[in-house]
Amino acid sequence: MSATDYDSQKFHEGLVKAGLIVPVGVNGIFGRNAVFEDVLARFNDQVSALAKDDGAEYFVFPPTIDRAVLQKVDYMDNFPNLSGVVYSFFGKELTARQLSERIHSGEPWSEFMGMTDVTLNPAACYPVYPTFTGTVPKAGKLVTMLNWVFRHEPSPEPTRMQAFRVREFVRVGTPDQVVEWRDMWLKRGVALLESLDLPATPDVASDPFFGKGGKMLAASQREQKLKFEVLVPVISKEKPTAVCSFNYHESHFGDVFDIKTEDGATAQTACLGFGLERCVMALFQTHGFDPGNWPTSVRSKLWPNGTTGA
């Protein structure tokens, strides 16, 4: 870490000391207080305002998703280490007593559990694709969601969360419709962050595909410019954090879920998501832990009616 760089641990301690986050016993899982939540809701309002004339349908999906969907979209092939598959107890009374004894004697009890039909949802867009099966209208489709997602990557680094919320948009249509929409939002995303005095930079990116084969997939994704991110310094000035992510899937989901355009071709899709907690943390890192002391321009944009969360 250079002398001019931020200090991840100090930032985490600052969030905790200000009461903005409440640590629990596990890294990457923590409570958010009223001020944190207010800033998150106001940032989300800004995103809604940008999209207000686009006609996107709004949905909320639960934090858990049909396991069959993750299997179909190859999530377990590409990111098995990040998955969160839900197990429960399917046994009878005697086995339940053995389970209790194991737990209270501090011994492993994994063998008592069985796999359920659901997993945690690792990407805000996944639940909606199966609903597109069929032929989309000529203008395509546009959906927005606010979903909790899960990634199994426990870390003391505050922006590396296991559970967080994403404000997501998904576009379905022809290649031209999808790419034009993605390019428009890339500009919108940077402009929104800049309007909040955040030093935002777009960049080509890749997903953290698993293993050696994954390195090749990531290189190909980068080469084809299928993924972009907008980066803002949060825990490091030199390695800014992705707060907004844009994925162009070409016909991947169209193939898997049999989605067609009016001319009978496989529909293409793209999605973008604002990592809401990361956007909030970028604001706290840049402007300080007390929203009451943020620059007037930022406060009046987030709280147009004059109340700050502080």
Next chain:
Amino acid sequence: MSATDYDSQKFHEGLVKAGLIVPVGVNGIFGRNAVFEDVLARFNDQVSALAKDDGAEYFVFPPTIDRAVLQKVDYMDNFPNLSGVVYSFFGKELTARQLSERIHSGEPWSEFMGMTDVTLNPAACYPVYPTFTGTVPKAGKLVTMLNWVFRHEPSPEPTRMQAFRVREFVRVGTPDQVVEWRDMWLKRGVALLESLDLPATPDVASDPFFGKGGKMLAASQREQKLKFEVLVPVISKEKPTAVCSFNYHESHFGDVFDIKTEDGATAQTACLGFGLERCVMALFQTHGFDPGNWPTSVRSKLWPNGTTGA
């Protein structure tokens, strides 16, 4: 089902046809549309309004919780069949390839996964108790939360969800403080639901403890009147649904998490939660699927500024 009773399947179909919920491939998991979410937010606003002078601290905790907390509070002993324990993949590249092959050949792949440090959170109040460890002030403590919870009980019955949101309140203090507060909220809960023209009835209740031993625990809980529910007909007139639940834990959590009152005694706790999706469904069942056609008194209470979600 009697002739005067509601029809659960018809209600589910009505919610789907009106676009209020979006089925996915698994029972008890579904998307909610903008109208559903608007009603849910407005109902939640009503709860906030009731509590506005109480001084409760607000938090949001993620859908996942430290597994150690569930073990400590005996959740896996009492409700193992409802649990959702999160598993992930801890192997290397060769094993990941075997996992992929298993999945795509449609064979079981449970053995490739290992238990993580988190589970899904089955009750909105659990994450906050560990933060109370120590001595609470003379006036006790009061916290409110809006958390996603999970219960592994897949069912086609629309109010029997695997994933749903609870607006929760938790009170910590002396027995008198805790019981007085619980009694006050029991009245408030009934009055709130009645003010929305919902036929609400309070009743003594018990938790669905597992197994034969569980039946005794449930009987004892009922006998001691430790659990109350407020019931409203949603999928059945004869068996109304619990939309609001009140639990008095006596010193259970105080013992487990070493919470004391100022005089050195073990603190007592109580909690109450509004099952937000169930409250919303009670409104749709009672007043119809289009909020624009709800009684004026209900609409003006939920949307005081005149906009309905319809």
